[in-house]
Amino acid sequence: MDRSQTRTTVAAVCRSGRTVGITTSLWGAGGFGKTTLASAVCASRRVRRRFRSRIYSFTIGRDVRGRTAVAAKVTEVTRFITGDTKPFEDPDLAGAHLGRLLDKRSRTLLVLDDVWEHEQLAPFLRGGRRCVRLVTTRNPNLLPPGAHRIQVDQMSYAQARAVLTWNLPDLPKALVRNLVLATGRWALLLRLTNSLIAEQCASGAEPAAATEQILHRLRDSGPAAVDDPTATWNLDDPGQRNQAVKASIEAATTLLPPSGPDRFTELGIFAEDESIPIPVVALLWQASGGLTEIQTRTLCRDMERLSLVGLDPANGGTLSLHDVVRDYLRNAFGTAGLARVNGLLIDTIAATLPTAPPLAPDHPSPERAWWQLTTGYLLDHLIDHFLAAGRIPLAEAVAGDIRWVQARLTQRGPTAPWSDLTGIDTARTRTLARGLAQTAHLLSPTEPRHALIGVLHNRLDTHPH
Ligand SMILES: Nc1ncnc2c1ncn2[C@@H]1O[C@H](COP(=O)(O)OP(=O)(O)O)[C@@H](O)[C@H]1O
Ligand SMILES: [Mg+2]
Known part of the structure; x- marks a missing residue:
């Protein structure tokens, strides 16, 4: 679903030699479409013409914390772009080194997705005269002065309706309207809800009835009086965001086979912002649920159809989990549960x-x-x-x-x-x-x-x- 911000961001990236930041006005909230927008910008013809093959994307993420970890990340980026492997303990020195190497290269676009802290960004802003940085962050305050800022918040009503009804049969207008309101026009929730309805329709459920059902579910666990059709989530409130995600994920997992919800929760142990190889998931699920690799692949596909996970068939198959969903799973699990399943994974690997x-x-x-x-x-x-x-x-x-x-x-x-x-x-x-x-x-x-x-x-x- 194309958003007006795509054009604005493409223009900013191509026109300015500066840093361009995609942010939200809601501090700390994910799932509004920043990463999706950054990918659309990189894929745009104008950007590819301008930067040719010199477009590089890296996810930073919340886990890269502390000077050592940031220095290691900068070194990793340097190695990927230039092949240079000089190690640094100090993130600023690592950044200056990268900047000098970038200075020698022609026009480059460096995408830094999901930056959380100023310390994570600062080293990447050094040098590199012909390097444009496209940063996505939930924390607009960390962008450098003079950065071109592009705001990605709730979708417009028309965009929200398009995502919600994508590939679905015609639905009553009032029902769609109420459901759009019930999702708070939050991209992540709209996509989950669309997949949930689509999956039910695919097996012959009556579309309006299936839609009605999910609307009630969202409203029942919702923030305001159940009988207020215009009630919507206050997405500024992390508690309400969690509740909204919980309602949708729980609705979606009821469509998985009997042990599916447990297997899905176990995915919360894997690293954030990483592609998880399906054979590794298969090792875990074999130990936790007795699944074969074929059953694992089938279950991953079921989860993908419900938009609970992303699935990339390349390189033997990998799963990706949005961090909003991962956070939900980890909360549902608790520390002891996470430790137990991590232990199970380790023991299973050890046995190989x-x-x-x-x-x-x-x-x-x-x-x-x-x-x-x-x-x-x-x-x-x-x-x-x-x-x-x-x-x-x-x-x-x-x-x-x-x-x-x-x-x-x-x-x-x-x-x-x-x-x-x-x-x-x-x-x-x-x-x-x-x-x-x-x-x-x-x-x-x-x-x-x-x-x-x-x-x-x-x-x-x-x-x-
Ligand atoms: N423009 C869009 N069209 C359709 N779905 C979208 C769009 N933007 C986001 N989404 C959905 O919302 C989810 C979260 O978006 P993402 O870009 O990962 O958010 P963020 O990076 O802000 O956390 C995506 O997985 C996708 O399903
Ligand atoms: Mg993101």
Whole structure:
């Protein structure tokens, strides 16, 4: 559904050499269509003509917190765009380095999706004279002075109606109107509601009756008197946003097969803003619900039809979860539930790997050869899953094991094993991270691999554990 803001943003991106920010007026609220708008801008003909193949999109997200993590993100972006792998501990130095490299390149569009804090953005604004930054954020205050701001809030009535009735048979006007009001013209909710009605119609339900049903559901759990047809959500209020999402998701999950709602909730353990490989989901669901990979794929498809998840069939299939939906799932689960399911995932993965002895008798045991994992998602987030399961000693043992460091180094470059260590933040990992950082200048890709590993062994082994 095209929005007027698409044209405004395309014009701003093509005309100005400045930063362009897509924001909401509601602080902290997601699901209004910022990411969708940014993608539409990148896909537009005018933008592609202007920037050619030099359009790069990165999601920052809430989880990139603290100087170390921000520096690692900047390094990752630098590596992706320029191939340069120079590691930095300091986000400002990392940003200045990226800026210098961008200065040497022709016109570039850098999309930074879902920025939460000023500290996450500042390093990306340095240098890069011919680089336009397109930033999406729920926090308009973090945009630099002079940035061109584009507001994306509730949809207009006509847009909302178009999203709500997309691909549906004709519905009574008054019913559509009431449902548009009941969704608060919130893009995320409109899409969920549309899919819910479409899915019921596809199996022969009477369209008006199905629509009536979801309208009641939204109203019953709604913010105002049930008998007030014009009652709408106050989307400024996080409590009401949660309630609105809860009503729609619960309505949608009733259409899943019997154990579907539980399996769906379990998806809340996966990392935010990440594509989750379906084979990894299959491992989890095999352990939690006895599902085969084929059943997992079928269930993922059911969830996609209801717009509960996004599904990309490329690379063996990946799922994506909007953070508003993920937040809902995590709340529904609670900390203990999340820890339990994270533990289940870890144990299931462990069972696929050979056992591994500690490097020396006095070294902590990693238990399994985690470094033999080949799935990017698992290598990137294994340590997070250990921590979420409360398995701190295991996290320490793996992140501090030279075999893991080597695997991460090869996979993502020097900042990855260092970020793994700093994410754990215990006395032991702090020491190891320092040791690794002191070695970082030696970890250039030109260094022969065996020499590098030798250096690392030396560094990590001579540090007191
Ligand atoms: N222009 C649009 N047309 C149709 N659906 C949209 C549009 N914008 C957003 N949506 C729906 O709303 C959901 C949330 O949008 P998204 O862009 O992810 O929001 P945000 O980035 O603001 O959190 C999307 O998954 C999509 O289903
Ligand atoms: Mg977004």
